[in-house]
Amino acid sequence: MNAYEETVLQNLSEEIPADFSKATPKEVYMAVSKAVMKQIFSTWQTKSERKKACYFSAEFLLGRVIHSNLLNMGLLEETENLLRQHKIDPKVFEKVEDDALGNGGLGRLAACFLDSGATLGISLNGYGIRYRYGLFRQTFSYGEQKEEADDWLAFGDPWSVRRENERVRVDFGEESVWAVPYDMPVIGYGGKTINTLRLWQSEPLHPFDFELFNEQKYEEAVAEKNAAERISNVLYPNDDTDEGKSLRLKQQYFFSSASLQSILREFKKSYANDFKKLPEQYAIQLNDTHPVVSIPELLRLLIAGENLSFSEAFSIVQQVFSYTNHTIMAEALEKWDVSLFCTVLPQVYPYVVMLQNRLRHEIGSNSQRNPDDYSLIAGGKVHMAKMAVYATHSVNGVAKIHTEILKKKTLKEWYDLYPERFHNVTNGVTQRRWLALCNRELSKFITNRIGNSWITNLSELEKLVPYADDPDSLKQLMQIKKEKKNQLADYVYRKDNFGLNTENIFDVQVKRLHEYKRQLLNAFSILDLYYGLKEGRIKDFYPTTFIFGGKAAPGYDRAKGIIKYINEIANLINYDDAVNRKMQVVFVSNYDVSYAEKLIPAADFSEQISTAGTEASGTSNMKFMMNGAVTLGTYDGANIEIVEQAGEENNYIFGARVEELEALGENYHPRIFYEREPRIRRVMDSLVNGTVTDGGSGVFQELYRSILDGASWHRADYYYLLLDFLPYCETRLRANQDYLRDRTKFTRKCLLNIAHAGVFSSDRTVSQYAKEIWYL
Structure with a gap:
């Protein structure tokens, strides 16, 4: 019996001292998961000195991680045989329902990319939100869809490590929250490379007001806690009202700002304030328009936080960011009302205006272009897809026909202006x-x-x-x-x-x-x-x-x-x-x-x-x-x-x-x-x-x-x-x-x-x- 098997049995014995066959699915799940985490921990903590790719995505649809982790570590059959020896059905993990954090192809693609990055030995880390309830659990009543909260944490979360000391503060117009990172290992096939998926959880600066509670203002005493947790409660909250739209914009800025602050903090440990080296050390892929607010946010962090000039900051931003367009559907080419944007993110909007002014100056010098065709702010709205094309060095579609439609129709005027930025990268699956x-x-x-x-x-x-x-x-x-x-x-x-x-x-x-x-x-x-x-x-x-x-x-x-x-x-x-x-x-x-x-x-x-x-x-x-x-x-x-x-x-x-x-x-x-x-x-x-x-x-x-x-x-x-x-x-x-x-x-x-x-x-x-x- 090897060290891994001994650890699994030791973990089980702490919960079920006698007959392991009576262990609950949760107990078996936790015993095996913790044993794998122990096995990979030293490799996972080894920091790569190579340039890192960062994948910013509103969703990562991972699926049940225990099976894929066991497969990639070469432990799947060994684990199943060990369970059989102790009269535990290897199908026990099918009762673990933790398929949260994503909705469809966008999130599943992000998960596939992380698996491939680790398998190829590429330093590719994911950044997103640790949703408490994911999307929703679907049931039918008389043929109609009904939605219930998806409690994906019901079986616990042995694969995440809370990094309390790496939390960052995220500020909105009338609210501030802590973004607390939970890191999950991304194990490449063979276990040689282990990257990280960092998911941010929104928490209050002051979770409980004892004085208000003593005054019997019970709801007010936890109001800040409830408001903060709302941000990371549910993937894609219904946005058919202004309140819903505000919450969505908060979510997008929340994980974008937290991720950028985290990246800059790590960068400065090695390179101090030499930010010209940032593009040499980090590439950030924006997965659709959800994280595009990262563009003005990085400008703000570099200009207001690090005293760079706009020209210096813009050059760095453009080199660091690239943008994937996943669909020509209007709802994915996000546009935010200026009034809403200014209410939620008043500190960020001036940098959107700076981008707009730079673009107008650039277009204005070209007599063949109509500046109105290239407005990032138009019709009272901030156009996120346009911002992504303008302020990144690469725009890619995800299939040949899709990329051609972007070039010839959806983003035609931008392709005419910056043809060298457009690429096709057909999607794939692991x-x-x-x-x-x-x-x-x-x-x-x-x-x-x-x-x-x-x-x-x-x-x-x-x-x-x-x-x-x-x-x-x-x-x-x-x-x-x-x-x-x-x-x-x-x-x-x-x-x-x-x-x-x-x-x-x-x-x-x-x-x-x-x-x-x-x-x-x-x-x-x-x-x-x-x-x-x-x-x-x-x-x-x-x-x-x-x-x-x-x-x-x-x-x-x-x-x-x-x-x-x-x-x-x-x-x-x-x-x-x-x-x-x-x-x-x-x-x-x-x-x-x-x-x-x-x-x-x-x-x-x-x-x-x-x-x-x-x-x-x-x-x-x-x-x-x-x-x-x-x-x-x-x-x-x-x-x-x-x-x-x-x-x-x-x-x-x-x-x-x-x-x-x-x-x-x-x-x-x-x-x-x-x-x-x-x-x-x-x-x-x-x-x-x-x-x-x-x-x-x-x-x-x-x-x-x-x-x-x-x-x-x-x-x-x-x-x-x-x-x-x-x-x-x-x-x-x-x-x-x-x-x-x-x-x-x-x-x-x-x-x-x-x-x-x-x-x-x-x-x-x-x-x-x-x-x-x-x-x-």
């Missing part, structure tokens, strides 16, 4: 979690054929190509997929009390609920299949289980209406004995990383059906690909590059492309499709004719109107559901029939997708950032 960990059966299949070097060099998967013509390999791959379906079925039954038919095709769309991701188009198509099967229009159809998962933002009523509609369609189909042997529909609850680890390896079809030009990249498409699902999707985001790598013949692409939609312009009239095509009219009318019910909320009627007539901020059918409906239905049916007619040929497509997935490793992505943007 194969350690999304293949080696979540699909150990497939990992063994791969390693048996090509060795295990793919774990740190995913391009090695290309060596699988010859096996696409090996009948035994294809047969084994089918067996693995069936095993993963069985595992998922067990998980879904335990989590959602729904029985999956594992002989079916698994057709999966799991992602954040948003209109542009078009879960509603998927639901319409499923309803059309239902009618086609019921009436005999569709003859040949392989039984299919359609699986949805994803959360809608609490204030996004239309997205919540789509969830309700999907659940109503599920009830219609699942309880109809005429078709329910051919079709199943389920919307799993509280979709998170742990659920994704079960769903993705079991999928046959990966639904990636966003309107062309709207999904910047997508990363779930990459996870599905490397787990042997074929993409059923539009020519959008990274789907384009997936098809380039694996071949369109091995995937199913449909729908209008970006240039076709641009050509349509104002000439698109969805009512023409509605009036002309009975199948479209029938699924649309299901929203309002009583086929399904919204419980009297009126949300289905609003969905119906938004598509046919337009609503709130957008024109009719803004995301072209009716335009793409029939091509989608036809492509989906073709994919189903390919599976039905020749399962071996279909499995060959799956294997070729796995074999060509190498370029989609986040190791490649982070290497590209390190070389081209961070200059490490």
